[in-house]
Amino acid sequence: MPWRNPRKLLWACSGLDLVAVLASLAVINCHVEPDLWHPPHVVLGVGFLYCLYAWLFGAYTLLRWPWLKLRLVMQRLLFTAIATMLTMVVSGWLFGVDAEELSLLNRSVLLEWLSLQTALALASRLLLRWISRTSTRPLWQLVAAPEHQREVIREWQRNPFVRPPRLLTPSKFEPSLAVEQVSRGRAVGLALAPNIPSSESWSLALEALRARGVMVTTLEELAQRQLERLPPSLLPERWLSMPDLPWSNEFSLQRKIKRTADVLFSMPLLVIALPLMACLGLAIWLEDRGPVFYVQSRTGWCGRPFQLYKLRTMRCVKPGMPTPWTSKNDARVTRVGAWLRRTRLDELPQLINVLRGEMSLIGPRPEQPQMDDQLAAKIPHYLKRYWMLPGLSGWAQVCGPAYPATLEESELKLSYDLYYIRNWTLQLDFLIFAKTFKTLLKFRGV
Template identity: 40%
Template structure:
């Protein structure tokens, strides 16, 4: 995953914060190696949960100041309860001041957004406009097009005004979107490349959209794209595969030991609440299109699947009361640790799809089976970036995120997925 500006700022912020934290604790002789490091990791995770690792230029708000203050106060009280020393509050006051100054500097000075103009209108249906507005790297000026039939408020001119707009708006990045409905598109496209504007970066929409939305538009995929695209290291790097598999085994064994009491209590409640087996088994499609049995704690009442929707709907009557809780907290996924040990699943990867739905999707969605090139996961990029799918269109959108993960998988992206998953569990956003 490319270290974009957002990630670089977060890494710098965490490193400097850790240095200040360590020096202050060391000064007052409060360093308890494992305890203080664990508290710092917890501190950073809580800040992530409450959005305090986001440094968008427009986001220096008093709301962020109060949230930061609240988090710092909670952690200072925690450490005071352990050491009974008032200096702890002094330490966290300094940390609080640093956090506010850092945010102010980043938001008002460091951030220099590039002005982006989009050439063409075929990007509108993908809602990329709102995503550009919320990025650190780009200031969305608008788009130019001769197609006014579906114009939005961001339309600022037509193709003939291109040179004037580029000069007047001081455009840094020009994004080319194919507009096949415009007969004059190619003529103006040639003029773009004939322009000699210093510093103007011209990129195609597919590349730009992938960077902004963190997904791959399946409408742009063809055999030529697959051959020419960079990435997909997870498919060919054996060392990367082995490391991922090793981590899966270690984590699965560790969690099975520590969570076994929770699993036992869950099994008892399921058995008491409704008739049927404790473990739900279903055939899913795994790596290289191989079917396998997935295991979950049963969260639904026994029913005839032929008489109900293939998808779990909001307020689905089939879901038990405890089943709703399990789905929110992902407790129902615990038996999948056995799938990980068996090697049919990983912790992170595309969601394993029911074989019946997978066959249907493969017929109706182009390149759907690309997601089966790697092991499915308990959680994944699509799961944390898109809500639970309930129809064919949702399956298409989730596939775009799965393909992005397939192309860009690395340690940083996996850590981000784990943190987003934990955030969803803690805030009860599971389903």
Template identity: 35%
Template sequence: MSGTTDARKLALFLGDITIFYVSLFAVLMLRYYGTESDLLIPLHLKPFSALFIVWILVFIVMGLYELRHASNNLKFIQMLTQAMAVNAVLTVATFYFIPAFGIAPRLNLFGVILLATLLLFAWRKLALLLFKTITKESALFLGITDEIAAFAEYLEANSQFGYRVAGLMRTDHEPGSVPASLNIIAFQRDLHSFVRREKISLIVISPVVAENSEILGGLMALLPLGIGIRPFSSFYEEITGKVPISMITERWFLENPPVRQKFFFDAVKRAVDVAGAMILAAPTAIFTPIIAFAIKLETPGPIFYKQRRVGKNGELFIIYKFRSMAANAETNGAQWASEDDPRITRVGGVLRRTRLDELPQILSILKGDLSFVGPRPERPEFVEELRKIIPFYDIRHSVKPGLTGWAQINFPYGASAKDSYRKLQYDLFYIKNRSIALDITTLLKTIKTVLSRAGR
């Protein structure tokens, strides 16, 4: 992550924390000014500080520190509203059900929540304006393809990331089309003089440029100037959270081996999988007879649905789910499931939206075929088709598949080969960057997805 994006995320975080405490102190001073405020502030400080940590975690889960969401559009307003609604529920529940906090009157809670919400909207709007006006890194894209041009246009339109696109510089053999809004620059043999004259602080190089020893030699001479030089793929990953499949080659996988050993991570991940599956065994046992009765009441057929899936190293395994479709849903063979699939029953629709249909998969987790987090396993019929048309598709089978994954929380629904291509970009990002922190982030955002009834 670059210093610019890190600094902006830190600014958002510090601004939010400041607003939380300002809201608390303001409410107390307005209600008790000149009387008991000196005594009440210490009384409120400890419990509210604990809650503010939870508020920040909710903001992280809701994606409010991801710069690609830092906008004043309707989606961002909805995200911030939802986050504060969740925080309000958690806050009220905490103070009402934990009498030890002893905060009274309860009206103070609503005052802090309301004032914080209003100030947050104002602060985030101000922050976005500041991000658009303060000094930004000047980025030059060296080498042009359609993908690079599209990404540069996206970066230029989203100045909250902290970059200004100085232009796209052609090399000798690049026919990529470029939007009229972007500045096209003829190749400069004297890059040193050009970079200093145009005050370039970052150069993003295409895969073609990365293979050109002559150009690379010129770029090496820029390093003493403090110019950042980034491969396009890594810069794209940083901004979007996915890997540009069309812009990588076999060399990328040699430099980022998907099967490199992570003994500590794998051990912790397996322990968490087993512990989590055992914890979920109790609610699964409770819900199973209720779900079974509802399934049978609506449609004839089995309660459980079993299916072959492709796991780690391409090995097949069986997953079990509560049946959410009509019993004869696939009489004509395997079919892609769509978001509003007519084969889904009414009970099945509820099960899918709440993810209760996934509960039997704890058996696969206990057996070791499945993890809680990883690329979602596909059916062998689809894998056979997808590996023919999507480059590097089988790389997703280099790690254990998951009940949820980075692709599922970032790409709402996949129901075609084209969607699978886009989801593979996120799967490769996860495989390259898999860690305990990324798994925790994925699990927390999955909870958000379930609560908002979105995603697959």
């Protein structure tokens, strides 16, 4: 799966952090009594706690290191160290554990360990930054017509941290000289845009490239690999049919597990959330004496409409009136509603939609039918986002704009939805769940 490759760096760096935790403790243990390694399961737990906070505070923004200022890197590592220290101190107080039972709770030892750990973590990131800046990875090359090249440039500019491919036109790419042309560009692979003329000479040239170890693929696959999305403007008119989707097999084990997980997670969450929703409903009513819940028709799986439930975050409108795009700092959003949107607590009633089978926990966000009609007329492949059950959170919500306010932002959001339905797996759902959890803890909304 293309989405796995960037995550390897995250796992590698978290592994380095875990090694640094153990190394720093070993150094301090040489001159501290009693033994810091006792009990060992607590030491490992502290190491994983440090890695968890590093992830939450963005200390694993690996792909952006060459552009991330050193001050921000140090700031994130400092927050990680402080959060780890506070958690350990508070946990020791709550469970009645003191420094005599656990040496790591000794304040001088704790400060010394976290100082050394922060220095080692910073050194590992500076090393990776140096490797990233000095590495000369081969370029991808893309053979595309001029009209496709303009779209490629536009889409790759939206992901400024991805190195764009070297563009070639079919007229300047000679099949007979393909091996020499690609070798001169030190290409790791060659991608072909749709509608490239095929001939016997082209086939022979591509076979020769494959024999030399050069990966030959399509523009669609290159976009998935580098952008982790599928821009609709780069896809052919007859791209994808429903039987090609991983979701299309109604009897697949993954699909059954996904539905089972939706029910098993939604039911207890809804029970736990009922008292919270009662308090939030009271706050909504006290602000403007309006209705607590907001019910709106949304487009569901394969275009079937359903009634979506939310806690109201905007001022009341006349029943049946469509809601325009929500813009940043929208004046219609109430004070309570603004906080609900940041925390995403307004989405809690949609657990009812999940239990009814109208939505899933993870999937493309459903839109209003009126907006769907407008966007489908302007954006190709738009309605294909409903070839899967809509969800509370999704790949577009954790990677793209949460509230698209323009046609361009809606197209960008669709590119993430198309990637999701094309590459859906339970592993991808778990990744989205983890990114959603991280986003919610930062009060950024989804």
